[in-house]
Amino acid sequence: MNKNIKPAFWKKTSVSINGKQAERLMLVLRTNGCEYAKNSNGGCTMCGFKNSASNTVSVNEMKEQLNWAINNVLSENNQITQVDLLHLGLFL
16 A cells, blocks of 8 residues: 555544534645755754655545545544644644
8 A cells, every 4th residue: 555545644632612522633644745844954853744745645645645534534433523634844
């Protein structure tokens, strides 16, 4: 199986939404990484995203990662209220 098909990271956690307990899925998609890591001496020293990035992630592989998460993570528990969708290379 191609390593790019699964997301780089996923975790289900509890969260408070409008004062009520709910379940959240945090999903980090594997991508080609950030431009700073590619164009500098390895990127930011505090960031480990470059370790999970790949130079060959296609658009179809990103779709496959989402499909994998829907079929393998979301289907386990229909109580997920919030999905946080992130990707490698975005830092705010």
